[in-house]
Amino acid sequence: MGKNGFVKVLIAFTLALTLTAVTFGTGLAADTIKLGAAGAHSGDLASYGLSALRGAEYAVELINKKGGILGKKVELISGDDVCKPEVATNTATYLLSKKVDVVQGHICSGATKAALGVYKDAGIIAMSPSATNPALTQSGDYPNFFRTIASDDAQAKLEVDFALNVLKVKNIAVLHDKGDYGKGLAEFAKQFIEKSGKGKVVLYEGITPGGMDYSAVVQKVKRSKAEAVIFGGYHPEASKIVSQMRKKRMKTIFISDDGVKDDTFIKTAGKYSEGVYATGPKDVSKNPMAIQANEAHKKKYGADPGAFYLNAVASSLALLTAIQNAGSTNYDDIVKALRTKEVETPLGMIKFDERGDAIGVGFSVFQVQNGVYNELK
Amino acid sequence: MDWLYFLELFLSGLTKGSIYALIALGYTMVYGIIQLINFAHGEVYMIGAFTGLIVASILTLLGLNTLSILLLASMAAIIYSAAYGFTIEKIAYKPLRQAPRLSPLISAIGMSIFLQNYVMIAQTSDFMPFPSLIPDFEFMEPYAHIIGSPELVIILTTMVVMIFLTVLIKFTRIGKAMRATAQDKGMAMLVGVNIDRVISMTFIIGTALAAVGGILTACHVGQINFYIGFLAGLKAFTAAVLGGIGSIPGAVLGGLVLGLTESFGTGYISSDYEDVFAFTLLILILIFRPAGILGRSTTQKV
CATH class of the missing domain: 3.40.50.2300 (Response regulator)
Known part of the structure; x- marks a missing residue:
């Protein structure tokens, strides 16, 4: 074996090693469940999107601490749509190119609607923590859409x-x-x-x-x-x-x-x-999961969580638990799990109705009694 | 025809109109004397209400009865607001008296924005509850479903104030000086009228009335915030123009017409278009009587 031969072998060996490394790498990547988190992470409405992103981060941490789902770790991939419909379709395509399994998002109703078509064609479920436009669920156009917030009506x-x-x-x-x-x-x-x-x-x-x-x-x-x-x-x-x-x-x-x-x-x-009677968001301040989630946020960021934080924790947990319950990332199985199995979230026990609205999330009636609003049960 | 309903709408319009009229009087007096639209007038109304609230809160802590609180709080508000009126004129308008007419107008708008923001920062941007200082009179109880005691007080106060002002301007020395200043400032000065004093006096009276309006309205509505002066001022200004700006009975008439139009429009057609009725009426009247209902085009003011 001449000197040249040695170099050749070395090169071949290195090449082979790199190749295995690459295949090994992709093998590892395929072994995570990918949760996309889309919403406005910059721009005027960034505070909404970021509060939801932090909610997703917290939920992913929580799940990974327990060993992930289906034996795999969960990976969070974020996509910024600036709350604009025309950007949202690109964000959706970007998340699909990253091979996300499910998407939490989007944040604004208009952007959500634009992105939903893209997810629908790809057979991906999207769950918004904040889009309240009634038509999103009621029109029946988007069977792949769910939400953990009550609609406007x-x-x-x-x-x-x-x-x-x-x-x-x-x-x-x-x-x-x-x-x-x-x-x-x-x-x-x-x-x-x-x-x-x-x-x-x-x-x-x-x-x-x-x-x-x-x-x-x-x-x-x-x-x-x-x-x-x-x-x-x-x-x-x-x-x-x-x-x-x-x-x-x-x-x-x-x-x-x-x-x-x-x-x-x-x-x-x-x-x-x-x-006087008034409806308002259900009081979740006594929910132990909500208390924990809020405390985690305070510890990490030194501030109270933003508007859709808890809704986002709930939607991420609902999505990931549904994959666990379904036993796969198959579209039909996840949808079935979302509709049939209740999930414990900071908003209480929730599951979803036929149209994708969360049952058990939303508003209750309050009445002013002796100078304070009391929730009527 | 449902007469009771008609009466209820009439009285509600009368109440609203009386409030507009009280504020409109200040606009019209100032305009009559120096041809200036004092846009800060609505803010003085708001400051009057705030002063009333602060004084009333302190007096309530001291445990006085409602009627004396009302009187003392009104006195305090009147004095405080009048001081504001006096100062506003000295700071924002007097230096501009010889300037083109647009300059004091801009100065007035600036003053209005300044006062609004000043109260917002110094006090609060929240809605504050205002105690109902006008007691529910016992003799009014059978009629409470038609007209409440505060409404009655508002209507009566406006009438008394209008009579008082008319007497003041027609029969007193200062009234004569006001009329003279309104007709011709230069000439009035030459015959020995201290026009600075007359103008200050006009501002003091006008703003005092705004303070009364502020307190009475706040009692009636039950809440105030830094922004109430804007809409009240706008409506009152409309009333003053409607009645003929510069004319005292005109301001009262304009206020009442505006209030009644809004009330009947709401009652018989739809409240969606409340403001539309008010301003349609304004346009119609100005088309047929450009100087307003009682305005006598520039020959005589005040």
């Missing part, structure tokens, strides 16, 4: 069900403040009342926000003989309307939304706030 539905079935009122006046949030809610409420066949919308009016006097509208409510008012809007207007109704000695029931479920409402409306 969930509050209206709850308010109407509560009024019709629990309080058993028939004539309802629906008021709103003409804003996106309030009017959207009022429109849903009106639809639900009309669809139910159990009640009647006797008055549907918008009021001018910031006005100093709503007595004319209040008189109109009185004249409509409504037993209850459902109001879509925020607390400054709500407290004026409630006060003026009570000052006119009207006992009309007042039901509103999480824009009113605020202590400032009780402060400004004072004694007139007693008995």
Whole structure:
């Protein structure tokens, strides 16, 4: 064997070694479960996306500490869509090129909708911790979509069900403040009342926000003989309307939304706030998993978690546990697991309905009793 | 025709209109004397309400009864706001008296933004509850479902204030000086009217009225924040223009017409278009009477 031969062997050997290393490397990579986390991680709405990303990180840590799922470690791959639909499709394609198994995201409803088509074609499940647009689940266009947040119409539905079935009122006046949030809610409420066949919308009016006097509208409510008012809007207007109704000695029931479920409402409306109903996000502050997750966030970042942190922890856990339950990363198996097996999350025990909305997540009715909002069970 | 409903709407419009009128009086007086739209007027109204709240809170701690709290808080608010009015004129308008008319207008807008932000930073940006200082009179109880005691107080106060102002301007020395200054500043000065004093006086009276409006409205509505002056000021300004800016009975009439239009529009058509009715009316009146309902185009002011 000459010197040349030795070099050749060396080269061949090194080459072979590198090759094995490469195959070994990819082999290792295939041995992780890849969770994509898409959302706005920069730009104006970055705070939402980052809070969700931190939630996903926490969930992945939690699972990996327990030894991963199906004997594999979980790997998190993040993709930034800046909350823009046109960027979101690229983000989705990027995540697919990284061979993600499931995706948590996206954050904004518009971006989510744009990306969902891409995931659907690839047979990938996406679960958003924050996209609330009702059509995302209700249209039926995206069977691969799930979410761990209640949709925009969930509050209206709850308010109407509560009024019709629990309080058993028939004539309802629906008021709103003409804003996106309030009017959207009022429109849903009106639809639900009309669809139910159990009640009647006797008055549907918008009021001018910031006005100093709503007595004319209040008189109109009185004249409509409504037993209850459902109001879509925020607390400054709500407290004026409630006060003026009570000052006119009207006992009309007042039901509103999480824009009113605020202590400032009780402060400004004072004694007139007693008995007012408002829907608001379910209280999870006593959930041990939520407490743990929040503490972990505080320890790591030195601050309270952002808006969708817990929802994101819940959606990541739900996705990863579903893979565990399904025993594979097969699309149909995961979907079946998501729909049938309950998962313990910081938002409580959740599973998903046919359309992809989480059962057990969302809003409850609160009532002002002795100057505080109490959750009605 | 449902007469009770009509009456209820009428009274609610009257209440609203009276509040507009109280604030509009300040606009119209200042305009009458120096042809300036004092955009900071709405802010003085807000400051009056805040002063009232602070004083009322302190007095409540001392354990006084509601009526004396109302009177003392109103006094404090009037004095404090009047001091503001006086100072605003000296700082923002007096140095610009000889400047083109646009300059004091910009200065007024600046003053308004400054005061709003100052209260927001120095006090709070939150909504604050305002105690109902106007007690529910017993004799009003049978009518409480039609008109409450605070509403009654607001309407009566506006009437008293309007009569007081008319007497002041028509029959007193300072009133005569005001009318003279309004007609011709230069000439008034030549015949020995101290126009600086007259202008200061006008600001003091106007802002004092705004403070009264602020306190009464706050009692009626039950909450205040730093931003209430903006919308109130805008509506009151509309009322002043509607009635004929520069005219005292015009401001009251304009306020009432505006309030009643909003109330009836809401009651009989839809509250979605409350502001649309108000401003359609404004446009219509200005088309047919460009100087406003009682305005007499520049020949006589105040």
